[in-house]
Amino acid sequence: xxxxxxxxxxxxxxxxxxxxxxxxxxxxxxxxxxxxxxxxxxxxxxxxxxxxxxxxxxxxxxxxxxxxxxxxxxxxxxxxxxxxxxxxxxxxxxxxxxxxxxxxxxxxxxxxxxxxxxxxxxxxxxxxxxxxxxxxxxxxxxxxxxxxxxxxxxxxxxxx
Amino acid sequence: xxxxxxxxxxxxxxxxxxxxxxxxxxxxxxxxxxxxxxxxxxxxxxxxxxxxxxxxxxxxxxxxxxxxxxxxxxxxxxxxxxxxxxxxxxxxxxxxxxxxxxxxxxxxxxxxxxxxxxxxxxxxxxxxxxxxxxxxxxxxxxxxxxxxxxxxxxxxxxxxxxxxxxxxxxxxxxxxxxxxxxxxxxxxxxxxxxxxxxxxxxxxxxxxxxxxxxxxxxxxxxxxxxxxxxxxxxxxxxxxxxxxxxxxxxxxxxxxxxxxxxxxxxxxxxxxxxxxxxxxxxxxxxxxxxxxxxxxxxxxxxxxxxxxxxxxxxxxxxxxxxxxxxxxxxxxxxxxxxxxxxxxxxxxxxxxxxxxxxxxxxxxxxxxxxxxxxxxxxxxxxxxxxxxxxxxxxxxxxxxxxxxxxxxxxxxxxxxxxxxxxxxxxxxxxxxxxxxxxxxxxxxxxxxxxxxxxxxxxxxxxxxxxxxxxxxxxxxxxxxxxxxxxxxxxxxxxxxxxxxxxxxxxxxxxxxxxxxxxxxxxxxxxxxxxxxxxxxxxxxxxxxxxxxxxxxxxxxxxxxxxxxxxxxxxxxxxxxxxxxxxxxxxxxxxxxxxxxxxxxxxxxxxxxxxxxxxxxxxxxxxxxxxxxxxxxxxxxxxxxxxxxxxxxxxxxxxxxxxxxxxxxxxxxxxxxxxxxxxxxxxxxxxxxxxxxxxxxxxxxxxxxxxxxxxxxxxxxxxxxxxxxxxxxxxxxxxxxxxxxxxxxxxxxxxxxxxxxxxxxxxxxxxxxxxxxxxxxxxxxxxxxxxxxxxxxxx
Ligand code: FES
Ligand code: FES
Numbered sequence: 001x002x003x004x005x006x007x008x009x010x011x012x013x014x015x016x017x018x019x020x021x022x023x024x025x026x027x028x029x030x031x032x033x034x035x036x037x038x039x040x041x042x043x044x045x046x047x048x049x050x051x052x053x054x055x056x057x058x059x060x061x062x063x064x065x066x067x068x069x070x071x072x073x074x075x076x077x078x079x080x081x082x083x084x085x086x087x088x089x090x091x092x093x094x095x096x097x098x099x100x101x102x103x104x105x106x107x108x109x110x111x112x113x114x115x116x117x118x119x120x121x122x123x124x125x126x127x128x129x130x131x132x133x134x135x136x137x138x139x140x141x142x143x144x145x146x147x148x149x150x151x152x153x154x155x156x157x158x159x160x
Numbered sequence: 161x162x163x164x165x166x167x168x169x170x171x172x173x174x175x176x177x178x179x180x181x182x183x184x185x186x187x188x189x190x191x192x193x194x195x196x197x198x199x200x201x202x203x204x205x206x207x208x209x210x211x212x213x214x215x216x217x218x219x220x221x222x223x224x225x226x227x228x229x230x231x232x233x234x235x236x237x238x239x240x241x242x243x244x245x246x247x248x249x250x251x252x253x254x255x256x257x258x259x260x261x262x263x264x265x266x267x268x269x270x271x272x273x274x275x276x277x278x279x280x281x282x283x284x285x286x287x288x289x290x291x292x293x294x295x296x297x298x299x300x301x302x303x304x305x306x307x308x309x310x311x312x313x314x315x316x317x318x319x320x321x322x323x324x325x326x327x328x329x330x331x332x333x334x335x336x337x338x339x340x341x342x343x344x345x346x347x348x349x350x351x352x353x354x355x356x357x358x359x360x361x362x363x364x365x366x367x368x369x370x371x372x373x374x375x376x377x378x379x380x381x382x383x384x385x386x387x388x389x390x391x392x393x394x395x396x397x398x399x400x401x402x403x404x405x406x407x408x409x410x411x412x413x414x415x416x417x418x419x420x421x422x423x424x425x426x427x428x429x430x431x432x433x434x435x436x437x438x439x440x441x442x443x444x445x446x447x448x449x450x451x452x453x454x455x456x457x458x459x460x461x462x463x464x465x466x467x468x469x470x471x472x473x474x475x476x477x478x479x480x481x482x483x484x485x486x487x488x489x490x491x492x493x494x495x496x497x498x499x500x501x502x503x504x505x506x507x508x509x510x511x512x513x514x515x516x517x518x519x520x521x522x523x524x525x526x527x528x529x530x531x532x533x534x535x536x537x538x539x540x541x542x543x544x545x546x547x548x549x550x551x552x553x554x555x556x557x558x559x560x561x562x563x564x565x566x567x568x569x570x571x572x573x574x575x576x577x578x579x580x581x582x583x584x585x586x587x588x589x590x591x592x593x594x595x596x597x598x599x600x601x602x603x604x605x606x607x608x609x610x611x612x613x614x615x616x617x618x619x620x621x622x623x624x625x626x627x628x629x630x631x632x633x634x635x636x637x638x639x640x641x642x643x644x645x646x647x648x649x650x651x652x653x654x655x656x657x658x659x660x661x662x663x664x665x666x667x668x669x670x671x672x673x674x675x676x677x678x679x680x681x682x683x684x685x686x687x688x689x690x691x692x693x694x695x696x697x698x699x700x701x702x703x704x705x706x707x708x709x710x711x712x713x714x715x716x717x718x719x720x721x722x723x724x725x726x727x728x729x730x731x732x733x734x735x736x737x738x739x740x741x742x743x744x745x746x747x748x749x750x751x752x753x754x755x756x757x758x759x760x761x762x763x764x765x766x767x768x769x770x771x772x773x774x775x776x777x778x779x780x781x782x783x784x785x786x787x788x789x790x791x792x793x794x795x796x797x798x799x800x801x802x803x804x805x806x807x808x809x810x811x812x813x814x815x816x817x818x819x820x821x822x823x824x825x826x827x828x829x830x831x832x833x834x835x836x837x838x839x840x841x842x843x844x845x846x847x848x849x850x851x852x853x854x855x856x857x858x859x860x861x862x863x864x865x866x867x868x869x870x871x872x873x874x875x876x877x878x879x880x881x882x883x884x885x886x887x888x889x890x891x892x893x894x895x896x897x898x899x900x901x902x903x904x905x906x907x908x909x910x911x912x913x914x915x916x917x918x919x920x921x922x923x924x925x926x927x928x929x930x931x932x933x934x935x936x937x938x939x940x941x942x943x944x945x946x947x948x949x950x951x952x953x954x
Contacts, residue, residue, distance in 0.1 A: 142872075
């Protein structure tokens with residue numbers, strides 16, 4: 001039998017306790033054990049960013065972290081940040097600017113963008129592009145994403 | 161100016177995007193079925209090997225394993241794929257099996273499937289399968305593959321040549337003899353992956369009692385796959401249903417029938433349980449179709465005014481181990497030749513394509529299939545000729561562009577071109593980019609020792625291919641798209657289309673067409689796609705057909721439904737239908753509001769008793785559209801790139817990029833613009849970064865996203881988009897496709913810009929992608945000094 005380890009954590013504010021396989025990564029845990037399928041798997045080796053989630057306030061790659069490492073942590077996923085309306089502006093900007101096509105990269109992209117917005121430092125377009133460069137999008141060519149993020153950032157910081 | 165009330169032509173966001181941006185999409189891997197098992201595969205570690213034996217005993221006993229399957233187990237239930245073309249009887253295509261039974265012909269070909277309670281357990285057990293291999297010599301280099309003494313890619317072949325196709329029009333010999341200038345260049349195009357961010361995914365659910373098969377699959381065409389599964393598994397087609405939910409990028413790579421996906425479906429038939437197979441990223445690099453691997457040699461003859469007299473192109477296309485099913489792997493090479501010079505007047509043309517097998521991953525249709533290559537070849541040759549004649553690059557294009565006097569035309573390369581707007585696009589581009597000023601900037605930069613280049617790339621773009629291609633090829637592929645509309649009792653409208661949407665926005669466009677044609681609000685329509693069992697039969701999505709063909713079917717259906725609605729309204733109100741109109745969800749008689757559509761809908765659904773017996777209450781229509789007037793809709797446009805080459809490091813920095821596209825009527829500029837930009841960035845990836853590298857024994861070296869470079873946000877420029885709208889007369893709607901344009905023209909724009917930058921140094925690039933090493937190699941072979949300032953002094 002496969003051994004399991006018990007973990008307790010909060011996911012999108014709700015307490016969760018589960019028995020998990022030590023080898024299961026956080027994204028598989030969220031997707032397969034909790035049904036939070038908004039976090040996607042594009043590479044499982046830390047390059048694409050589709051699996052991005054927030055752990056204790058920082059955006060990490062869920063595929064590079066074991067579920068057991070999230071024991072005791074506060075995990076937030078795309079489902080959480082959209083429902084809590086924290087990312088409401090961002091989601092509207094993405095939709096309005098058509099900053100997503102297939103939508104597979106979008107949850108990870110939005111988590112990364114939300115972190116950049118939360119930092120609140122003014123960035124020009126090149127700076128935004130730099131910040132988003134850890135997330136691969138194969139459909140959009142990035143410009144609409146940069147536009148969407150820029151529009152929310154400008155609203156927030158009041159600067160261009 | 162567009163009427164502000166119009167829905168067609170408006171930049172409306174996609175209703176679908178809301179779900180996706182909330183993390184509420186349903187991609188195939190998000191689906192869980194009861195009693196579902198997971199499949200992992202044992203794949204060949206060799207590029208070419210015989211399978212002496214497979215010992216599955218240990219794996220079968222491993223924890224969680226339900227069944228282990230080899231090619232032998234599938235022999236009786238699943239017939240192999242053979243992808244040929246009927247009108248090319250000499251084309252050679254060996255059978256390809258879901259699991260190779262005796263011989264593996266590329267590193268990554270699957271030979272054994274493990275079905276287990278979880279993917280992790282299936283992968284554990286896969287390591288316990290013992291395969292006894294006998295390694296055979298691998299054929300990797302396409303030129304060597306053609307030598308008479310070359311080893312064979314499959315032991316069953318007689319030679320590695322798949323087919324060869326010559327084409328000649330006019331007298332090229334005379335053209336080259338009388339030319340004022342003859343230029344030539346050779347080209348190498350690196351092998352690429354289409355790379356969808358969501359890997360290939362399938363869940364097959366076979367129900368043995370009723371012999372019904374339901375397959376959830378991340379795919380572009382459920383109809384084609386229903387046909388494939390029915391025929392290759394011996395099932396009745398009406399018992400097979402392929403459902404496509406959200407698809408995380410497709411780009412042509414999810415257009416094919418893959419042996420490993422077939423293995424998952426066959427496994428479900430064997431087990432009578434649902435089977436899920438999700439390729440991991442490494443498997444994707446080794447088994448998704450690759451594309452573009454090709455060498456080409458081109459020669460161009462022009463007169464003293466820069467008018468083309470003749471062109472010659474010879475292409476060698478290396479397609480991997482098999483011709484991919486069912487659309488084959490020869491299209492890329494054929495289109496590379498056909499599209500060489502297609503936008504221009506070509507009095508004489510001589511082309512040849514040779515297609516060759518090799519022990520690498522099979523190649524297939526990836527966005528813009530072969531067209532980018534033809535575009536690179538002619539644009540580079542034109543620039544060389546312009547330089548010889550001291551002619552501006554824009555001017556030589558203008559002198560050769562097809563114009564109204566030339567059209568319609570059966571072009572020398574074999575394409576049929578109805579109507580293109582090349583001069584208008586060129587003019588729009590030069591204005592948008594302020595070409596004259598940019599040339600001055602370039603000169604100024606040169607004086608400062610900066611090596612900058614401007615590249616132009618004119619293109620024609622084959623979209624919405626009709627039945628003329630698939631029928632004669634013997635391919636069981638429908639070129640017609642369908643649309644069903646249903647008026648709900650509340651007066652809202654459901655639309656089901658055979659066109660499929662992977663994020664392009666096809667569904668939104670169709671919703672716009674339906675809403676406006678019918679006379680209801682945009683939000684009064686919902687659109688569904690992807691269920692091969694319940695949507696009208698059709699093709700799906702490839703070669704930019706969604707809106708051009710699927711949109712026309714939607715328009716026809718909306719016209720019919722409107723007629724029915726107005727007929728019923730006339731009966732209810734005792735008016736004549738001709739006096740009635742439907743607009744904004746309300747029925748008007750001579751401009752006076754008669755009733756809301758919702759009221760009519762309630763009556764025709766629930767109060768038929770109040771209507772005379774001859775009133776048609778059947779508010780459900782299905783229409784199809786098949787492009788017949790033209791074999792395809794030829795869109796066209798032009799791109800430009802402005803960039804800087806660092807002569808010390810060989811690095812290329814993109815400074816700016818423009819596209820002018822004529823895709824006919826633009827139904828939704830917001831969505832079309834992003835299609836173009838996304839496509840351009842894929843083309844920029846092709847020319848600058850993306851490369852599937854192999855070693856000499858046929859081992860893939862770039863099997864992770866860390867090794868295979870794709871464009872990232874920080875490397876890409878903002879892209880300016882301009883439209884020229886020249887609706888096609890092939891449909892009432894007037895839309896052509898727009899999905900290939902970006903990927904088609906961007907490589908050539910960058911080829912021309914880099915070579916424009918390097919030309920004063922006597923250097924030219926010849927190998928895509930343009931790695932820093934290749935730039936340095938090009939500079940060295942031109943004996944360029946390394947100091948930029950010296951370079952531009954003379
Ligand atoms: S799936 Fe984690 S970075 Fe790609
Ligand atoms: S929208 Fe498809 S990968 Fe970004």
